[in-house]
Amino acid sequence: MQAELIDIRNHLAQYPPFDEMAEEMLDRVVGDIEVVYFKAGSQILEFGDPSSWLFYVRSGAVEIYRRSGELYNRISEGEVFGQFGLLMNRKVRFPAKALEDSLLYKIPYETFQYLWENDDGFADFVEVEDRSRLRSALSRREKSNQLMTSKVTRLISREPVSAPCTVRLQEAARIMTEQGVSALLLMDEEGDKPLLKGIITDRDLRTRALSEALASETPISDIMSKNPISIRSSMFIFEAMLTMLHNNVHHLPVMDRDEVRGVIALSDIVKYESQSSLYLVSNIYHQHDVKGLKKISEDVRDSFVRMVNEDANSHMIGSAMAGIGRSFTQRLLELGEEKLGPPPVPYCFMALGSMARDEQLVVTDQDNAMILDDSFVPEEHDEYFMALAKFVSDGLADCGYTYCTGDIMATNKKWRQPLRVWKDYFTDWIDNPKAEALLNSNIFFDLDGIYGETEFAEQLKTLVADKASNSQRFLAMLARNALNRTPPIGFFRTFVLEEDGKHQKTFNLKRRGTAPLSDLIRVHALACGSRAQNSFERLKAIGNTKLLLDDDLGNLRDALEFISIVRIRHQALAIEADRQPDNNVRPEDLSPFERSHLKDAFQVVSGAQKFLKFRYNAGVARNV
Amino acid sequence: MSNEETAENPVTSLPWPEQFGALAEQSKSPILRAFYESGCVSPDTPLSEVPLVALDFETTGLDATRHSIVSIGLVPFTLDGIELGKARHWIVRPKLPLHQTSITIHGITHSDIDNAPDMKDILKDLFACLNGRVPVVHYRNIERTFFDVALQWRLGEGIRFPVIDTMAIEAHLHPDRNPSRWQKLMGKKPVSIRLADSRLRYGLPHYAAHNALIDAVATAELLQAQVLHHFSRETRVADLWL
Numbered sequence: 001m002q003a004e005l006i007d008i009r010n011h012l013a014q015y016p017p018f019d020e021m022a023e024e025m026l027d028r029v030v031g032d033i034e035v036v037y038f039k040a041g042s043q044i045l046e047f048g049d050p051s052s053w054l055f056y057v058r059s060g061a062v063e064i065y066r067r068s069g070e071l072y073n074r075i076s077e078g079e080v081f082g083q084f085g086l087l088m089n090r091k092v093r094f095p096a097k098a099l100e101d102s103l104l105y106k107i108p109y110e111t112f113q114y115l116w117e118n119d120d121g122f123a124d125f126v127e128v129e130d131r132s133r134l135r136s137a138l139s140r141r142e143k144s145n146q147l148m149t150s151k152v153t154r155l156i157s158r159e160p161v162s163a164p165c166t167v168r169l170q171e172a173a174r175i176m177t178e179q180g181v182s183a184l185l186l187m188d189e190e191g192d193k194p195l196l197k198g199i200i201t202d203r204d205l206r207t208r209a210l211s212e213a214l215a216s217e218t219p220i221s222d223i224m225s226k227n228p229i230s231i232r233s234s235m236f237i238f239e240a241m242l243t244m245l246h247n248n249v250h251h252l253p254v255m256d257r258d259e260v261r262g263v264i265a266l267s268d269i270v271k272y273e274s275q276s277s278l279y280l281v282s283n284i285y286h287q288h289d290v291k292g293l294k295k296i297s298e299d300v301r302d303s304f305v306r307m308v309n310e311d312a313n314s315h316m317i318g319s320a321m322a323g324i325g326r327s328f329t330q331r332l333l334e335l336g337e338e339k340l341g342p343p344p345v346p347y348c349f350m351a352l353g354s355m356a357r358d359e360q361l362v363v364t365d366q367d368n369a370m371i372l373d374d375s376f377v378p379e380e381h382d383e384y385f386m387a388l389a390k391f392v393s394d395g396l397a398d399c400g401y402t403y404c405t406g407d408i409m410a411t412n413k414k415w416r417q418p419l420r421v422w423k424d425y426f427t428d429w430i431d432n433p434k435a436e437a438l439l440n441s442n443i444f445f446d447l448d449g450i451y452g453e454t455e456f457a458e459q460l461k462t463l464v465a466d467k468a469s470n471s472q473r474f475l476a477m478l479a480r481n482a483l484n485r486t487p488p489i490g491f492f493r494t495f496v497l498e499e500d501g502k503h504q505k506t507f508n509l510k511r512r513g514t515a516p517l518s519d520l521i522r523v524h525a526l527a528c529g530s531r532a533q534n535s536f537e538r539l540k541a542i543g544n545t546k547l548l549l550d551d552d553l554g555n556l557r558d559a560l561e562f563i564s565i566v567r568i569r570h571q572a573l574a575i576e577a578d579r580q581p582d583n584n585v586r587p588e589d590l591s592p593f594e595r596s597h598l599k600d601a602f603q604v605v606s607g608a609q610k611f612l613k614f615r616y617n618a619g620v621a622r623n624v
Numbered sequence: 625m626s627n628e629e630t631a632e633n634p635v636t637s638l639p640w641p642e643q644f645g646a647l648a649e650q651s652k653s654p655i656l657r658a659f660y661e662s663g664c665v666s667p668d669t670p671l672s673e674v675p676l677v678a679l680d681f682e683t684t685g686l687d688a689t690r691h692s693i694v695s696i697g698l699v700p701f702t703l704d705g706i707e708l709g710k711a712r713h714w715i716v717r718p719k720l721p722l723h724q725t726s727i728t729i730h731g732i733t734h735s736d737i738d739n740a741p742d743m744k745d746i747l748k749d750l751f752a753c754l755n756g757r758v759p760v761v762h763y764r765n766i767e768r769t770f771f772d773v774a775l776q777w778r779l780g781e782g783i784r785f786p787v788i789d790t791m792a793i794e795a796h797l798h799p800d801r802n803p804s805r806w807q808k809l810m811g812k813k814p815v816s817i818r819l820a821d822s823r824l825r826y827g828l829p830h831y832a833a834h835n836a837l838i839d840a841v842a843t844a845e846l847l848q849a850q851v852l853h854h855f856s857r858e859t860r861v862a863d864l865w866l
Contacts, residue, residue, distance in 0.1 A: 034705030101827035
């Protein structure tokens with residue numbers, strides 16, 4: 001090797017298996033390297049091609065696929081690929097494609113063989129890596145997900161297309177056709193600089209204008225979506241995806257303060273990450289009956305596994321799954337209204353529990369309710385809403401969201417009530433707290449309007465946020481309930497195991513892990529008057545009030561993320577092995593790394609429960 | 625030779641392969657005759673089939689008549705691979721004194737220079753790497769001009785050869801790289817076509833060190849990226865060489 005190539009050698013020397021290699025050997029490797037550049041999107045290895053090189057990624061990123069076309073792994077700077085083919089029959093086993101513009105170092109087979117025979121560290125690395133990766137996704141190294149590391153600005157491909165909000169329907173449609181866009185921004189151009197006032201999309205033109213046969217001279221401001229949901233240009237693509245999933249919008253203006261930088265569409269994200277769960281969501285809206293929805297619901301688990309394999313974090317997976325659940329519900333409501341006719345009075349369909357918290361996984365039942373307009377007259381209207389609720393609930397059950405065993409569903413008359421009754425319910429729960437009753441109504445304190453007059457749900461959130469923080473008795477009672485389930489950790493840092501249905505010694509990661517955590521986070525969040533529903537966002541809100549120390553908050557966040565992700569991976573592994581996913585984990589199924597970190601995480605939960613007990617005086621029964 | 629082509633000379637207006645043939649007959653230096661005899665690919669050859677060599681000189685300054693070459697780096701390559709094992713690097717003794725400023729750029733010291741051979745002693749090795757390959761440089765006015773002057777000096781005869789210039793390609797891609805005063809006011813930034821800046825546009829990594837060899841490797845990588853982004857493997861070599 002020429003001494004002037006030291007830069008190249010030093011790069012290799014930072015990464016295994018080259019980091020522990022003897023200097024002369026590494027020099028030899030550098031001397032045998034051929035450098036080659038691949039443009040993003042180009043194929044590097046085709047299945048079955050002769051395999052003659054080990055590839056090292058100097059810069060960029062590469063995706064490795066299974067023969068079936070399923071994404072197997074993502075390789076980035078300092079990592080190698082191509083070893084399987086070299087070790088087996090010198091034929092490419094895993095096709096590879098450049099995800100980004102990539103500079104690769106090709107190490108020839110002869111050098112590979114020499115290293116494999118003469119350097120034990122190297123041989124172990126390429127072989128062990130092979131075995132462990134094929135065996136389980138659990139020990140997979142933490143790698144960043146594309147959607148989580150790229151900014152939304154990356155998806156902006158053109159200047160925003162806009163028109164004054166004074167234009168007429170036909171003019172707006174003409175601009176959209178001419179410019180070839182599926183959304184048009186409508187600006188208030190009265191002031192010094194134009195301000196974003198609304199947005200109109202292809203879908204709006206179809207559903208609001210064409211189907212209603214509106215006159216071409218209709219002012220666009222009559223039918224545009226006012227004050228559209230937007231995102232900041234500094235946000236990541238996955239945040240844009242969450243925003244779309246959560247709000248069921250397919251276009252997002254990207255803003256720099258009050259200036260529009262561009263618009264990104266759902267299809268842009270789908271194109272960027274064709275496997276994303278948004279693709280599934282957009283498919284849901286194309287189904288015209290329950291049968292079609294049921295067919296698609298079979299893809300939900302695949303989508304879940306894919307996200308896990310792409311190392312998405314628990315917030316992203318929970319939100320995506322909740323977004324999918326929401327979309328099924330919304331589409332079922334649309335189909336129900338088509339079948340039963342328009343609703344006699346306005347209503348809001350409300351998600352409760354994990355869906356409302358954006359923390360849904362694959363094993364989940366349905367928890368929902370309906371808030372009806374106060375003009376609701378049971379004798380005249382309830383037949384309609386009962387039928388609609390039943391249609392949705394049966395449809396959800398068909399799509400894999402089992403009926404709620406506690407009967408917390410809109411089909412239950414008790415949970416299909418006018419807004420004023422709902423306000424009475426919440427007022428009673430907060431003003432006259434009884435531990436027993438609260439245990440059952442806990443789930444209502446995670447709520448989110450997902451269809452219809454979502455304003456109703458917002459009113460309930462406001463009521464809870466205002467009242468709960470002022471009721472010490474309510475908080476104490478809630479805190480007591482949050483202490484019912486303790487983490488499965490013994491005095492000497494041993495796991496406390498229970499026997500599960502299959503007579504195996506396990507611990508339950510939901511009942512003894514994520515559930516007690518979200519319970520205690522809910523208490524603190526209500527105490528500081530937060531309207532947030534998601535546990536991570538609640539932690540952020542708690543942080544703003546200084547109710548907990550920053551260190552404690554960080555620990556809680558890490559514990560929640562770690563327990564959640566172990567639970568998620570456990571379920572993904574079960575799905576991949578064709579077993580029914582559950583929450584029961586045997587300690588021997590975990591890697592030493594996970595065992596040790598889980599114990600730490602459970603200890604954080606334990607400590608947080610002690611603080612909760614002290615902070616809200618929850619140790620003593622106060623039911624006087 | 626200066627890089628101005630003289631219309632009167634019938635040889636220099638020939639296409640490169642024929643010109644190499646004619647120069648081989650005219651040349652008195654055995655080294656240069658061998659170089660021309662090793663031939664030049666046909667102008668219609670697709671880029672993917674052209675044997676290339678990335679070449680970089682570090683010099684004591686920019687003027688070939690006043691400054692000298694201090695180091696030479698090269699690496700043979702094709703679009704399919706840059707062969708690091710065949711990379712070469714030489715420090716050569718300049719005819720003219722080393723400027724303080726260029727020392728800091730190249731990291732080459734006076735003692736390196738004192739122990740270095742004269743360029744004439746390495747010509748055999750150098751040409752062994754060049755023969756039959758099309759040189760690729762970033763900014764041809766350095767390599768082509770300095771090489772010509774250095775050989776005039778040592779062999780009494782200059783050299784002519786086609787080059788692919790990655791900087792000329794960038795210049796062509798960014799014709800409006802220097803914003804007008806008005807555009808500057810509007811915040812438009814000039815586009816740099818220097819080697820390191822050009823590489824950034826293709827996602828190529830940054831190299832900490834600066835020497836003739838790593839710059840040659842960097843130039844080879846840049847050409848691979850340029851071809852894949854703006855041309856194709858089938859592009860004729862005549863479309864790119866100058």
